[in-house]
Amino acid sequence: MKHYGLIGFPLSHSFSKKYFTEKFETENIADCTYELYPLENINDLPKLLHQHPNLCGLNVTIPHKVAVLKYLDWIEHDAKGAGAVNCIRVTSESPLQAAFSGEVGVEGHDFRLEGYNTDIYGFDMSISPLLTNQHDTALILGDGGAARAVKCVLDNKGITYNCVTRKAIPGNILFSDLTPRLIKENKLIINTTPLGTYPNIDECPPIPYEAITGDHLLFDLIYNPEETLFLKKGAEHGAVTKNGYEMLVLQAEKAWEIWNSKAKHP
Numbered sequence: 001m002k003h004y005g006l007i008g009f010p011l012s013h014s015f016s017k018k019y020f021t022e023k024f025e026t027e028n029i030a031d032c033t034y035e036l037y038p039l040e041n042i043n044d045l046p047k048l049l050h051q052h053p054n055l056c057g058l059n060v061t062i063p064h065k066v067a068v069l070k071y072l073d074w075i076e077h078d079a080k081g082a083g084a085v086n087c088i089r090v091t092s093e094s095p096l097q098a099a100f101s102g103e104v105g106v107e108g109h110d111f112r113l114e115g116y117n118t119d120i121y122g123f124d125m126s127i128s129p130l131l132t133n134q135h136d137t138a139l140i141l142g143d144g145g146a147a148r149a150v151k152c153v154l155d156n157k158g159i160t161y162n163c164v165t166r167k168a169i170p171g172n173i174l175f176s177d178l179t180p181r182l183i184k185e186n187k188l189i190i191n192t193t194p195l196g197t198y199p200n201i202d203e204c205p206p207i208p209y210e211a212i213t214g215d216h217l218l219f220d221l222i223y224n225p226e227e228t229l230f231l232k233k234g235a236e237h238g239a240v241t242k243n244g245y246e247m248l249v250l251q252a253e254k255a256w257e258i259w260n261s262k263a264k265h266p
Contacts, residue, residue, distance in 0.1 A: 002032045003054045004259065007039040007068075008061035015223070016059050019252050042067040049090065049111055057259035058088040059252075065145045072115040078156075082148040085115035087255045116258055119149035122251030127153070127219055130240060134215050135188040139164055141205045142193035143172055146221055150190055159188065164207075180211035187213075189234075191220045196228035204229035214238030223248055 006016045020034035037048055042064045049055060060068050065084040069075065072085065079085050091112045138154055140147050143163040154161050163172045173182070183189070189212075195203045212218070218234035223245040231241040 001054060002056045003035065003052055004032065004057045004059075005035040005037045005052075005055065006059040006061060007037045007045070007048070008064055009038050009040040011036045011038045011061075015248050016252060019249070020256075023256075039064065042071070045071050055090050057090055057255065059255060060086045060088060062145060065148075069115065072113045074112075075115040076117070078120050078152055079115055079117035081155075082117050082120060082152040084119075084145055084148040085117055086149075086251070087116040087118045087258060089114040089116070089258055089261075114258075116255075117149055117152070118251035118254040118258070119146075119247070120152050121254045122247040122249075123149050123221075124153045124156075125250050126242065126244075126247040127217075130217055130219075130242060131157075131188075132217075135159065135217055137161065137186045138188035138190060139173075139178075139182070139186045139207075141189065141191045141207070143169060144192065146192040150192055150221075162186075164205075175206050178207050180208040183208050183211035183216075184213070187216050189216065189218050191218070191222065191228070191230050194222070196220070196225075196230050197222050198224045201225050202229065204233060209233040209237060212237040212239050216240070218242075220244060221247065 004020060006014055014036055017034055017036055023029070024032050024034070039045065039048060045068065065086055068085055068088070069083070072088070075085065092110065136159060138159055138161040140150055140161050140163045143165050147163060151161070164175055164178055165172045166175055168174060189207070191205055193205055195205050212234050216234065216239035218231055218239050218241045220228050220231050220242070221244040222228050223243050226243060226245070228243065231243060235241050
């Protein structure tokens with residue numbers, strides 16, 4: 001039996017568990033299970049892996065997408081550039097291989113951990129069909145872990161951006177300083193904050209929505225509710241809008257592809 005799962009804390013609800021459980025059922029995959037592994041401290045990861053020797057892959061969610069890097073033996077190029085991992089491929093490794101792997105990883109362990117960021121793939125594939133030549137500059141609302149995949153994709157596409165935050169961070173714009181002119185100048189606006197997530201559906205990022213036009217594209221990483229207040233306000237002004245559901249599905253399928261592929265070599 002092959003085991004997969006999600007690490008993070010807290011894990012009160014999980015798209016991944018529901019998605020993979022249904023996938024295994026509908027595709028008659030009888031030898032796989034997907035479980036939640038609430039992990040408050042990332043330093044407990046090696047212990048978790050030893051307790052569950054049949055683990056073949058893990059998804060990683062907040063707050064561990066960055067802290068998990070130090071435990072990985074190999075990190076995919078874009079994930080390394082983003083500085084965040086949300087997918088780990090776990091393979092067995094003999095003690096001799098572990099001793100001479102030459103990688104960072106966990107000293108003396110008998111498993112090999114490969115890190116990927118499938119959020120990058122999911123966001124790229126989800127937003128790309130909607131982009132036009134007007135979307136050459138962007139505003140990223142928020143600058144936490146979720147914004148890292150977005151930044152990587154925009155960098156790869158040559159789209160310049162500014163992050164908008166509540167607290168002053170060098171190089172970022174404060175929400176309180178966000179003017180209608182800045183909204184008009186940036187036709188692509190991506191929400192990476194949790195504002196508007198169920199059950200707090202009456203919340204939205206504090207931006208000048210009156211400046212949004214039919215040339216704008218608003219993308220929200222949130223998928224529940226289907227239409228956040230951020231997207232609703234954008235649509236009322238004629239903007240093209242999209243939520244994060246397809247991105248989640250794409251990143252989940254990419255993770256499944258990675259878990260079932262051959263191990264990468266440094």
